[in-house]
Amino acid sequence: MTRVGIINVTGYAGSELARILHNHPDVDLVSVTGRSAAGKELSEVFPHLREASMTITPEIEESVDFVFSALPHAASAEKLKPFIDDGVPAIDISADFRLKDLPTYERWYKVEHPCPNHIEAAVYGLPELHRSEIRQTKLVANPGCFPTGTVLAMAPAVQAGIVEQKVISDCKSGVSGAGRSASMEYGFSELNDNMLAYALGGHRHEPEMTQELSALSSSGEVQVTFVPHLAPMTRGILGTHYTTLSKEVTQAQVNDIYRDFYADEPFARVVPAPPATKQTWGSNDCLLFPVVNESTGILVVVSALDNLVKGAAGAGVQNMNIMLGLNETAGLEALPVYP
Amino acid sequence: MTRVGIINVTGYAGSELARILHNHPDVDLVSVTGRSAAGKELSEVFPHLREASMTITPEIEESVDFVFSALPHAASAEKLKPFIDDGVPAIDISADFRLKDLPTYERWYKVEHPCPNHIEAAVYGLPELHRSEIRQTKLVANPGCFPTGTVLAMAPAVQAGIVEQKVISDCKSGVSGAGRSASMEYGFSELNDNMLAYALGGHRHEPEMTQELSALSSSGEVQVTFVPHLAPMTRGILGTHYTTLSKEVTQAQVNDIYRDFYADEPFARVVPAPPATKQTWGSNDCLLFPVVNESTGILVVVSALDNLVKGAAGAGVQNMNIMLGLNETAGLEALPVYP
């Protein structure tokens, strides 16, 4: 059994890691940290984790074979640094190691990077694109929740060279994506039965989308216009993506391109009807539905995933499984909870 | 036109007062205050009040003929004191003048009362019970949102002497009752699709219920076991009340008692089917539905109201109308918004 620790278990990504790892057949969760909650039992903070309870400590207290950090960016790289330096395999749920270009990171995140020397070795943890590199690295940068859906939605078309270099990503996110913290903005009374767009001046997840899609393109940079929206739901991201077809392709050809691209993937699934976010609730699936709009020549691709699972903790466990040479789906077999 | 001010417009009761008063035919809203929002336009804080905008000031800046305070308790009485002393008619949305017994107030609210000398003159602002006193006072204590439904639900039965002195009040409240403030506890992700009971050790609204129902009873104190619940909705309180019938009465007799009690009331309505909270959305109605359970001898009374209207701002405007000798329903004629 691999001994695993979670740095900052007290957010939604952290608690979701604890939930999934508790039932994982090949690992033991041995240490969880928190800041203000240090000293409390995990079940005091998260009553649903009553069966997985242990004391929250300020630092990782047991020797661990594997570490996750679910801290915010900057703090995350800083806390992970000693583990990385010691050769402990690590997954960073934050954005610190996702962007290969340091100035891009520092422009979007407005901080100096705490350990830029580890950026190069880090692998962007989207197994559908980087499985073999993940297998060989000791540091995975877990993708952002929005880029996971958008990159998976557009990757087959971009790689196949059937679309132009401009993509519109209109994403509708559940509120848990905003994290677990005291705020009025994300209060129930403010957001219930309500919907709005935000970050219209630019969102930090956009450079990830650009980086990953551009790498797949043989025609240079892919430009993404990304507009996130808050939807009155707890979990889930529904992404609707629009791009102009650069050559005439039929719906059947597009279906083939998408099905081939994801043929062997356990969690990226091309589905036969428009997917709903609830069909992924609590599961690691990303559902994809491409449609050719013949009258306008636009390719529309809909994606649906659970932002806390495939968009965060589940992807982390999938990456861990690959890094440790375990069955890639271990701990992730539970079906979505619906309705 | 009566010139009206609102102290602390930046909570949900305050903004709801502004919404209702904006369309009131007989009053002008001339001054609104806020603390952290002072200097901002009302429409910056509440975009839906764009048509009613004015600058938020730290203190009431215009001479006013009538004042509402929507501050929290203690702070409210303190800010109202100079107005009361000057003879400006006032309505306190907070709890400061509701309880006639000072020690009871200080035990439940855990503060020293800022101006106890005004308690006696204050009238408990439930027009259905105290209309003639409201007409003659210059200080109204607006009832709590929970007591409004519970007292209206039980008053006819208690006054008629058909029930025992013990009442169970099981109330389900929308989250806006918790106010407008930064908190994790009332975050969307925490409360959406979720339900819980709280304040099981006792809630501050219970002594109001006891005070008002006991005053109607010819058999001594009425004891209320009150359990509030948070329901995943923005507005609305559904109250389900249980008490043992002390004499044999039929459903028809109970219907008569309730219909007679509220025969001339514009806002307390006995309805022919179980009411739903959404049927009161944005309106000043309190819907009541009494049922005799013949097999157990229990009288069940369901009440439904909008906690921000009949449970706060609407009741305040109704009280103001009575105090000023206006049409009691002025400004309150809009039908509920449904669905």
Added chain:
Amino acid sequence: MTRVGIINVTGYAGSELARILHNHPDVDLVSVTGRSAAGKELSEVFPHLREASMTITPEIEESVDFVFSALPHAASAEKLKPFIDDGVPAIDISADFRLKDLPTYERWYKVEHPCPNHIEAAVYGLPELHRSEIRQTKLVANPGCFPTGTVLAMAPAVQAGIVEQKVISDCKSGVSGAGRSASMEYGFSELNDNMLAYALGGHRHEPEMTQELSALSSSGEVQVTFVPHLAPMTRGILGTHYTTLSKEVTQAQVNDIYRDFYADEPFARVVPAPPATKQTWGSNDCLLFPVVNESTGILVVVSALDNLVKGAAGAGVQNMNIMLGLNETAGLEALPVYP
């Protein structure tokens, strides 16, 4: 007082018409019809309309000076025909008279038009584009809920000639847009905390968007790629619109174009921050927020409205006011109910 009738009051558009007309100062609602509900009181079907109750009849029973139809398409034109023939001014909430091109209507709606001879005289009831024609017609085709937001969002840019002829309209609608009928698909358990795209093969509101935007363009037809989504909320449409700028314009210039276009409009408002649907709840406002994405050269315009008010019944009353020469905002002054 103008005597008004509503054909088919028992859907959400019909009941919303009754709600708004009840408080209208210049009209009397004198007759309402329904099919299965004929013979019932309006308040039995809609308890929130208790103050506006009257008996639902199978046909309009009183002589009326003005008639609304809220029937589904085809049935609507058929029932309106005798009124139109008699010269009674009428507003059709359905789609029957919206499309000027009969074959387009018959292709999308898959029915033969019941009275094609009235199409030409009908005016598309978007006052922001057609006010003077509305003033002079006796037959208004009330716009669809989606086209209202999309056309208002794109009209200033299209007319100003600053954008290309392709528009993407990504709309998120509350479930009341699906109407009031027995279905599993729109059940609470199916849609709560869930989100999905639908009509990916084409939606009937798209030809309306194309018709109205193309008429404003000096460069030929505007092509709209329209994808509607169901969001877990009752009311509201949030539209996010994307189009490529055809010339270099600054954010300030775009703001001027939009503010000038809607300078005298009572209900179309250019707002200073991204609008949320809840800010329009129960009101006739359409909020608009244009943003230039400088790095991609895309103009993003967000729109928010209440689908049952500005998207249906409220627009109908606004049109009626114009047709009757009344104050255009009569009956529509109530502020949005928020939160």
Added chain:
Amino acid sequence: MTRVGIINVTGYAGSELARILHNHPDVDLVSVTGRSAAGKELSEVFPHLREASMTITPEIEESVDFVFSALPHAASAEKLKPFIDDGVPAIDISADFRLKDLPTYERWYKVEHPCPNHIEAAVYGLPELHRSEIRQTKLVANPGCFPTGTVLAMAPAVQAGIVEQKVISDCKSGVSGAGRSASMEYGFSELNDNMLAYALGGHRHEPEMTQELSALSSSGEVQVTFVPHLAPMTRGILGTHYTTLSKEVTQAQVNDIYRDFYADEPFARVVPAPPATKQTWGSNDCLLFPVVNESTGILVVVSALDNLVKGAAGAGVQNMNIMLGLNETAGLEALPVYP
């Protein structure tokens, strides 16, 4: 591996059985039936069951070692009869075998019982009360969702003889309890952000509560006044129960009575803070929180459970495990999905 069949997989209890059984280590789901969906793949009807798909047939098509019926009452007993007669162990999710008294069944359910001769042998499947009988029977009547919470909430107090014989059960249920069918009443637009009481004239689950609690009492029949409510959530029942203490007991004594009663139970848990329904989402837990109200002498017990798991399918699998001599928690170990 035990070969299991589900009769009527197309409701929410049926699909939840399929979800849970798919990951059960000791059984194989080999046959599922449906009526209108016969011939379809399970994944067409329930896309979240894509990994568990199989063809839905009109009748059980494989020989099975164990059968669940999730049909409505009457139809259920009729379809189960041949299996029971053949000695196939069976669990009936419907109400057909819950009530020991035939006239009570026929009065509440208004049908003639299709196979009354099997009632006596059937065991009421609440393992916390009847584990040893469940172990020995071939026919389990799975409890109703409301009685599960109410009986577990009151059983310790009733058995300990500390309360009077009258219990008030105020239950708030998620809408999935109403099943999966086309209806307007349970439409999203009708129930979102809304709450109401129903069945105020009596609900079919009341005689189950009375039967089970009376059997635990040494003082005769326990009378239950049961009022169910619809809450705007998909899953979950929050029950708040009120009964008068018949002797003076302290909170500590009550805690001991409850903890002792459930000391060895894997799923009935006495918790240290008021439970929220979301803490049980997708899990088989029933959370219990007893509170003594010292000023009124009332014992309040709050219960929380997932109506589709511990209130239906999960309880069914727990009963199956007991009947088959498997580990009682097999297939039920997944932690709740929160938030």
